Amino acid sequence: MAVHFLHTSDWHLGQFFHNHDREFEHTQFLDWLLKQIEEKQPNALLIAGDIFDVINPASSAQKQLYQFLATAHHLAPHMQTLMIAGNHDSGYRIEQVEPFLSKFNAKAVGVISKTSDNKLDLDRLLVPIYNPEQKIVAWCLALPYLRSAEITGLNEHTSNNQSAIAYLHQQLIAEARSRQEPDQALILMSHAHMQGGETSDSERPIVIGNEEALSTALFEDGIDYVALGHLHKPQKVGKEHIRYSGSPIPLSFSELNYKHQVVEVRIDPTQSNEQRFQYESLIIPRTVDLIRIRADLNELIEKVKALPPGEIEQLYARHFLEIEYTTTAPPPVDLRQQIEQALPPNRYRLLRISRIYQQVMDTDSQISKIDLAPPTPESLFSTLWKKMGYEPDDSVQRDFLQLLHEAQQDIDLQQP
Template structure:
């Protein structure tokens, strides 16, 4: 059987305030064409479907229009999508009954039965080929929040709770499958050994732990389709454990990523091949600098001018980084004047100030925007400024737990 693995669509995302619906529409059109061309038996979407727990209506329409079109084009296609840490699990599951009529399974959270047994039935999804034969079982593992894996029956150890979910679900899958059927996990998590994007991935820290061990996925699992990290990669050089990465660059730090989906083939239960399919970039991201202002203005002057025959929606997003010796009150005016008539769209100006630290080779002199800091980094800086010492581990753990509680409350419809 053949499947597509993709993740981290982040529908509804904005880039420094600029809407990106056009780019997502181009990706989904391309994905539909690939489904038609390659005719996979299943499409796995490994979380962060949306960029926020309360996505704009247009983003939700994009998702559901895509699902309807995919089903009309390929009625036997099975779609499995799970919630990521950016998603609301309840929102992802809200239309689940309706989507099942379109062979789409939406899993937003794990649930436990009254006797403390994992409800593995709803997390195990049969994957069939074009002849209707069950060739594999998909283990759907949405982003696991503390409230779902801790409590009176499970204990208060979040990491142990995560391990229990994996152990019990894998055991149920092993018991369920027949000879020759593959076990395929789809999960949204940060596994140890994964390479993180600089400024577009929300931290998953719980207490002192961030990255989970890849050993959660025993050798019984033939393929692990991961979401959360935006860079396509293997985990610990294991061929069977993969991040597909995001389909579009979600920040300027991802300019050089090879955005892709993965086409995965099985021969019975054996992983036969994994082939990347590169996603065409509808809109390029472009960075200038860091350089002194005079050099930056010269580089801006060399940019191509607007071609009235080209689609303005395809003009690159531009980030300009300037090194300054002193504040320039009219910095934006100078840059915008230099960009007049140029075929780019300015979305960000970042200024770095030269000083003692910079002369010593310390990057601490660079101005840091709030959006570039994780909540944990911001809390640590505020603590150190208030108390004159680094935040201790227990306080950081307490803050992380509070942050998770707040994010969970935000999800409530």
């Protein structure tokens, strides 16, 4: 029996971008996704983590999610919505409302829990997917973002994070195989950084140098599809069936050229390998664009004036603009005012102006930014380190990020 599902991830509902909220863009995306659901009537919608942007999302972000689930259930009553927590989510928070979610045929797996005898509770991580006739067509192996405090120390096989992750995958896949019938597919959904995955600068760093990246060897050949979240670029990792769907909207300027999408997947376990899988990338329309101008200072104002005109009434619907310019001389003190006056009226939101200093005999460039975004812990640490007169040190940066990661874990575990 074939299973038909949609794979999406990294919604980051409630995100603020340079102090501008993204509610309008997320609403446009969710409305588009509802149309896909109504038209395609899939068996399941898989949301692979980072549903929210912060562990304590605003009520408006929560309302967006729950309104979406209610409308999706109305449009496709048989469709199951399966969600896992990402590293931006509070796993406990998204599980708290399970009785409410069940009314919309939805389920959230937020944390790895243990049984009374201190063993992994695998039953909670295995979710059957049904067709409209209520026959099981697939099993979803739902793995939220794996925090070491939840999975290490269970037994002699879980002495450190990497061994615990490997043990968890082995146990979960073995349990899924024991339940699987010959005409049922196995789908593994995970929020993780896989080796070989291409990152952007908007993903929260976990450990410097990609030391936390996992190997696709964790996924055995019997897994029909791996639905990944965490990296924002849509991409395959090693094999056709191991994929990141990517984020639905660009979350930083490093993502302005991404083709944001939802992956539509059909798997028929009764067919041969050539006919077993069907994949389609459903490209998400971009309602608010990210635009970057790079120019020499002498040409900058003319390039700004050449931007497409046309007023956009609502501020939240206007396009985001970043400017980077080069010059060998000091810029005029009223440069920002000149740029704002040159901009076509009521169409763009100017977020950042960056000056790139180019040395005549040096290929290295130094960038000075006027940025309205709030500082991050990483940027504050780096700034203070330099002010104290120390040279950049990867080992120190790695230790700081590890401490930051552990502090974030402690915060998450304390959430009710």
